[in-house]
Amino acid sequence: xxxxxxxxxxxxxxxxxxxxxxxxxxxxxxxxxxxxxxxxxxxxxxxxxxxxxxxxxxxxxxxxxxxxxxxxxxxxxxxxxxxxxxxxxxxxxxxxxxxxxxxxxxxxxxxxxxxxxxxxxxxxxxxxxxxxxxxxxxxxxxxxxxxxxxxxxxxxxxxxxxxxxxxxxxxxxxxxxxxxxxxxxxx
Ligand code: GRF
Numbered sequence: 080x081x082x083x084x085x086x087x088x089x090x091x092x093x094x095x096x097x098x099x100x101x102x103x104x105x106x107x108x109x110x111x112x113x114x115x116x117x118x119x120x121x122x123x124x125x126x127x128x129x130x131x132x133x134x135x136x137x138x139x140x141x142x143x144x145x146x147x148x149x150x151x152x153x154x155x156x157x158x159x160x161x162x163x164x165x166x167x168x169x170x171x172x173x174x175x176x177x178x179x180x181x182x183x184x185x186x187x188x189x190x191x192x193x194x195x196x197x198x199x200x201x202x203x204x205x206x207x208x209x210x211x212x213x214x215x216x217x218x219x220x221x222x223x224x225x226x227x228x229x230x231x232x233x234x235x236x237x238x239x240x241x242x243x244x245x246x247x248x249x250x251x252x253x254x255x256x257x258x259x260x261x262x263x264x265x266x
Contacts, residue, residue: 094122
């Protein structure tokens with residue numbers, strides 16, 4: 080296929096990974112929509128300022144099936160071929176994952192398969208691990224369970240707190256995610 084791959088990025092918060100993806104896109108992919116389940120997500124304001132198309136809808140009061148149908152429609156209307164989750168804090172239903180099978184990726188702040196779910200940095204520090212890090216993986220029905228596409232290790236330093244470690248891992252995420260996404264959309 081010719082032209083850049085068309086990627087939708089889903090966010091719920093500040094969207095720093097979305098920004099890193101946008102800034103590193105080059106000719107490999109194009110962000111065709113930034114979508115959020117949180118209409119007030121700070122990342123949406125950044126996307127609007129940078130002239131990226133946006134879609135925002137809260138599932139509150141409409142229920143998950145209606146919300147996901149609207150989301151799916153917005154992504155398809157934008158021409159998205161791939162979905163990159165970037166701090167998207169809501170679980171996608173099995174039905175949604177099935178519709179986009181093999182086309183959704185996520186960035187997770189641990190060295191998967193270690194520390195799926197939340198509080199990854201605190202768990203790595205508490206376990207006495209020498210390193211934390213981040214992983215980009217394919218999204219399947221299993222939480223943080225799909226094929227790992229790439230990882231970056233970040234050393235845990237004496238005196239690290241979850242916050243100081245998170246900051247360094249986030250910088251690694253911003254390097255890792257665009258590089259892995261570029262490879263992935265070439266598949
Ligand atoms: C990152 O730590 C990412 O690994 C996790 O959620 C956070 C999102 O941060 N999935 P941001 O919204 O991209 O700044």
